[in-house]
Amino acid sequence: MMLVIFALVLWAAGFALNARLATGPAADTRSVQLAVPAIFGLTLIGMWELIVRGLEVPGVILPPPSAVAAAFAGELDVIWADFVQTFVKGALSGYVIGALAAFAFAIVADRHDFLKRGLLPVGNFMAALPIVGTAPILVMWFGFDWESKSAVVVVMVFFPILVNTVAGLADTQAMQRDLMRTYGASYVQTLLKLRLPAAMPFIFNGLKISTTLALIGAIVAEFFGSPTLGMGFRISTSVGQLALDMVWAEIVAAALAGSAFYGIIAFIEKRVTFWHPSHRG
Amino acid sequence: MTDTPLSAPGAGVGRSGRVALWLRGAGGRIVPVLTVIAALIVLWYVACIPMNAHQSVLLAERSGAEVTPAAASERRNMGGIALSLRNPGPALSAAFAQDRPVLPAPHQVAVELWDSTAGMRPTSKRSLIFHGWITLSATLAGFAVGTALGILLAVGIVHSRVMDMSVMPWAIVSQTIPIIAIAPMIIVVLYSVGVQGLLPKAVISAYLSFFPVVVGMVKGLRSPDTMQLDLLRTYGATGGQTFWKLRLPASLPYLFASLKIGVAASLIGAIVGELPTGAVRGLGARLLAGSYYGQTVQIWSALFAAAILAAVLVAIIAGIERVLLRRMGLAR
Numbered sequence: 001m002m003l004v005i006f007a008l009v010l011w012a013a014g015f016a017l018n019a020r021l022a023t024g025p026a027a028d029t030r031s032v033q034l035a036v037p038a039i040f041g042l043t044l045i046g047m048w049e050l051i052v053r054g055l056e057v058p059g060v061i062l063p064p065p066s067a068v069a070a071a072f073a074g075e076l077d078v079i080w081a082d083f084v085q086t087f088v089k090g091a092l093s094g095y096v097i098g099a100l101a102a103f104a105f106a107i108v109a110d111r112h113d114f115l116k117r118g119l120l121p122v123g124n125f126m127a128a129l130p131i132v133g134t135a136p137i138l139v140m141w142f143g144f145d146w147e148s149k150s151a152v153v154v155v156m157v158f159f160p161i162l163v164n165t166v167a168g169l170a171d172t173q174a175m176q177r178d179l180m181r182t183y184g185a186s187y188v189q190t191l192l193k194l195r196l197p198a199a200m201p202f203i204f205n206g207l208k209i210s211t212t213l214a215l216i217g218a219i220v221a222e223f224f225g226s227p228t229l230g231m232g233f234r235i236s237t238s239v240g241q242l243a244l245d246m247v248w249a250e251i252v253a254a255a256l257a258g259s260a261f262y263g264i265i266a267f268i269e270k271r272v273t274f275w276h277p278s279h280r281g
Numbered sequence: 282m283t284d285t286p287l288s289a290p291g292a293g294v295g296r297s298g299r300v301a302l303w304l305r306g307a308g309g310r311i312v313p314v315l316t317v318i319a320a321l322i323v324l325w326y327v328a329c330i331p332m333n334a335h336q337s338v339l340l341a342e343r344s345g346a347e348v349t350p351a352a353a354s355e356r357r358n359m360g361g362i363a364l365s366l367r368n369p370g371p372a373l374s375a376a377f378a379q380d381r382p383v384l385p386a387p388h389q390v391a392v393e394l395w396d397s398t399a400g401m402r403p404t405s406k407r408s409l410i411f412h413g414w415i416t417l418s419a420t421l422a423g424f425a426v427g428t429a430l431g432i433l434l435a436v437g438i439v440h441s442r443v444m445d446m447s448v449m450p451w452a453i454v455s456q457t458i459p460i461i462a463i464a465p466m467i468i469v470v471l472y473s474v475g476v477q478g479l480l481p482k483a484v485i486s487a488y489l490s491f492f493p494v495v496v497g498m499v500k501g502l503r504s505p506d507t508m509q510l511d512l513l514r515t516y517g518a519t520g521g522q523t524f525w526k527l528r529l530p531a532s533l534p535y536l537f538a539s540l541k542i543g544v545a546a547s548l549i550g551a552i553v554g555e556l557p558t559g560a561v562r563g564l565g566a567r568l569l570a571g572s573y574y575g576q577t578v579q580i581w582s583a584l585f586a587a588a589i590l591a592a593v594l595v596a597i598i599a600g601i602e603r604v605l606l607r608r609m610g611l612a613r
Contacts, residue, residue: 015443022443033446040447061470118313122321128541129591130549133564133584136572141383215459223465223556224572235462239469247466255458262457 003054007047014043063245071245072252078234079253086231087257089146090218094153095210102158102206106165107191120166127159135221149221149230156217157210161203168202169195201276204269211261215254325387330376331361332384338364340379341371385578393582406562409586415563416551417590419479423486424547428540430487431494438495439502439528440520452495460489464553482554482563489550490543497539501532534611537602544594552587564590 018036026032045065051057052064059067072079109115135152142148172195180190222232231250238246338356342348349367350356356364365372377386385393394409403410434452438445464485471481505527513523555565564587571580 018447019443022446027442027446036443036446037448037450041451060473114313115317116313117310118315118317121310121314122317125592128545128595129588130545130552132549132553133568133587136568136580137577137584140572140575140577212457212459216461219459219462220553220556223553224569231462236465239465242469242473244466244470251462251466254462258458259454 001054003050007050007054010046010050011043014039014046060242060244063248067245068248068252071243072249075246075249079249081229082231082234082250083253083257085146085227085229086149086218086222087215087261090149090221090230091153091214093146094150094217095157095214097150098154098157098214099161099207099210101154102161103165103203105158106162106169109162109166110169111187116166116170120163123159123163123166127163131156131159132217132220135217136224139221139224144225145227149218149226152221153214153217156213160209160213161206164202164206164209165199168199171202172198200269200273204265204273207265208262208269211265212258215258215261219254322387325384326377329382329384329386330372331365333376333379333382334361334365334368334372336379336382337372337375338368340375341368346371381575381577383577385581389578390581390585393578394585397582398586409564409567409582412562412564412567412583413586413590415479416482416548416555416565416587419482419551419554419563420486420544420547420594422479423483423488423550424490424544426483427487427490427547428494428543431491431539431543432498432536434491435495435498435502436524438499449499452492452499455492456496460492461485461550461553463488464550464556468554482551485550485554486547489546493539493542493546494536497535497542498532501535502528504535505531530609530611533609534602534606537598537606540598540602541595544598545591548587548591548594 018039021027021032021036021039024032048062049064049066052062063071105119109119132152134155135148138151138155139148142151176194176198177190180194185193218230219232219235222230223236226233231254234250235247238244238250335356338348339353342351342353348356348371350359359367376382377389379385382389397407397409401408401410403414405411434448438449467484467488468481471477471484509527509531510523513527518526551563552565552568555563556569561570564583567583567586568580571577571583
């Protein structure tokens with residue numbers, strides 16, 4: 001019981017500290033803006049640890065963060081192998097293939113107005129559907145190994161990137177296009193020098209949405225069958241063995257991989273679309 | 282798009298302007314969309330031939346027809362396209378009517394979809410309406426809870442700087458992580474404390490729809506600009522009045538955009554929530570059972586049922602959005 005009270009004290013202390021920082025004079029500096037969410041997160045983790053220990057919650061319901069950290073550190077080689085299987089082989093390869101296919105399709109569709117008008121509503125519609133449902137079919141077609149996960153990811157990332165790229169390629173003004181025409185620019189020159197750069201904010205929007213979808217697709221596809229390896233496989237089997245510390249460790253790994261993936265794409269975006277108003281100043 | 286004005290020579294002859302506009306818009310949109318859909322269906326039928334070729338040729342051989350190459354082991358190593366080119370007759374005739382095809386033809390899926398919805402009592406265990414309702418009830422329960430909590434948190438974030446600085450970064454980061462990975466754990470943990478059925482799936486649905494609503498709603502509640510806020514201050518409006526009369530109405534377009542994302546995510550959550558425990562009821566369970574027993578037609582029909590459900594849910598929200606925003610004078 002002492003620990004639970006201590007957890008509440010910790011919460012109050014964390015909140016008071018954050019309140020002071022957020023309303024204080026230094027609230028707009030970068031370090032405070034990073035410190036406040038960090039303090040909030042650490043307080044939550046501390047409370048989780050104290051409450052789980054204080055109320056003696058069994059580890060098969062909710063393991064304390066220290067047990068999760070121990071599982072993460074202890075099983076690092078297993079988690080790394082799962083990460084390579086699910087993320088590098090499954091998600092990343094599918095992401096690249098899906099993105100390239102979507103670009104190619106978008107550029108073809110962009111050349112033909114009829115195709116664009118037909119494809120855009122269909123693509124928008126498909127992007128909202130529960131495409132994860134194709135996982136059992138694709139696992140049946142491509143086998144249990146990473147090829148099927150890659151295929152699910154291709155289908156999942158294709159439509160968001162396609163729709164965004166087509167919308168982006170249409171985002172030039174008539175004035176700009178006319179200028180290119182007065183320069184005597186060919187279709188390819190207009191595409192490379194004007195329309196693709198102008199489409200980049202849209203394309204990166206699609207790419208960023210798709211990073212999460214890629215990991216979801218790869219993990220869910222493993223629920224339908226996988227080799228004895230992979231994040232989805234480890235999660236579903238560890239849940240069966242009630243080894244919840246391992247499940248949480250895999251979730252932490254998936255969260256780190258997802259955020260890092262998103263972060264890398266966002267970093268590249270910042271470099272490529274440095275001219276865009278949202279990245280200036 | 283090449284939009285000629287309605288007043289161009291010969292435009293809208295014999296029709297009222299409104300009808301002509303509608304017809305032009307419909308022709309400009311519906312014809313290309315239908316063409317693309319028709320092309321997809323044709324592509325699907327064509328793909329059936331090589332995909333199902335191995336089985337069609339095997340069936341033809343069993344019924345006594347001549348097939349080239351005669352040895353089954355030789356056929357196994359051939360691609361589907363090569364095999365259908367060598368045996369065009371059997372490959373073509375049997376591709377669209379198999380019991381467990383690798384790729385079922387569109388009409389097979391349509392027939393199965395019709396049989397398992399309209400052809401059965403909705404209470405039957407084989408009816409897709411029954412399974413769809415199981416999934417839909419979890420989706421809607423989770424969506425309602427997730428949306429309500431999301432709006433509450435967004436209101437808190439907008440009004441408290443401390444919450445904004447501590448919670449908002451985490452809400453944004455949480456969009457980049459595959460939250461769905463926790464689905465199996467929620468199911469099993471809740472099961473071990475004696476909760477099962479609708480609730481665990483609803484929890485997952487609520488969790489998935491929660492964050493899009495928070496992020497969208499915060500953006501929406503902040504969308505009134507300084508000029509509008511200053512005007513309300515000159516009127517002497519209280520904080521509550523500013524919220525109800527300016528911030529909340531201004532946030533609705535953002536809210537609806539997030540609701541459309543959230544409801545699709547909720548449905549995915551409910552379906553995925555049915556997978557890891559081997560549930561026997563629901564659309565996810567139909568997908569899983571179909572994949573265990575190789576019932577491809579059943580998988581495809583469950584997939585289409587889920588797609589139709591998602592489309593209907595999004596369409597309902599879009600309809601409410603259109604009516605509401607038009608009555609509020611916000612529609613563009």
